[in-house]
């Protein structure tokens with residue numbers, strides 16, 4: 001036993017415009033993990049380069065990546081798990097991030113450059129011009145097989161992406177209030193193979209084959225009780 005707290009550190013990675021901020025914020029909101037945005041750790045010199053449309057090089061990125069690793073390490077020492085956005089485009093950059101705390105895990109948002117370009121064209125960003133997307137995709141090294149991480153296709157709604165990440169990472173979701181009862185529900189003990197007809201306010205809302213329906217409850221009212229096949233002969 002080292003006495004070190006057990007924490008997890010999720011890095012949402014991918015090129016600029018892939019949806020890192022959106023998804024990482026969603027994961028943080030859902031799970032309560034501490035959130036940080038790598039954009040906010042860049043030096044003024046780095047920001048000035050990007051604003052001028054000049055891609056960062058390795059030397060520009062090392063101190064930035066070190067600051068991000070240090071942020072995760074500091075949270076780890078406090079016993080706090082995190083979710084961080086970071087392009088983390090190269091294996092060597094991810095190696096540096098992994099030198100921070102134990103338990104660093106990557107979520108790569110991956111998809112067609114044209115989809116990302118379209119998203120960048122309609123967003124406003126403080127300093128990152130869409131013209132830098134080409135250099136980002138050229139620099140990107142996908143996760144290697146030995147790197148702890150998952151790849152998610154970014155062509156879904158942001159909500160679906162958050163769902164998928166939370167599920168595949170097995171992240172605990174604290175204190176979810178129980179779902180409100182559905183307006184229409186069939187009791188668990190109903191033996192219905194299928195509902196024959198359920199008439200609500202004189203409208204046929206379902207027509208199928210039935211073996212036996214015990215009760216169908218609509219808006220808390222029992223509207224059908226049938227133990228045998230109903231007579232449908234009078235149906236229009």
Ligand SMILES: Nc1ncnc2c1ncn2[C@@H]1O[C@H](COP(=O)(O)OP(=O)(O)O)[C@@H](O)[C@H]1O
Nearest residue numbers: 015016017018019020021022119123156157158
């Ligand atoms: N799943 C999504 N579907 C459609 N648009 C998205 C999705 N995720 C993010 N966006 C939009 O795409 C743009 C880039 O997303 P953002 O989260 O800022 O990406 P990144 O942090 O990787 O640069 C934003 O305008 C954002 O609202």
Ligand SMILES: O=C(O)[C@H](O)[C@@H](O)[C@H](O)[C@H](O)COP(=O)(O)O
Nearest residue numbers: 015016017021039056061087128
């Ligand atoms: O490594 C890099 O070149 C930068 O980190 C870059 O990847 C990052 O994308 C910008 O800071 C813009 O931020 P967004 O990725 O959030 O657009």
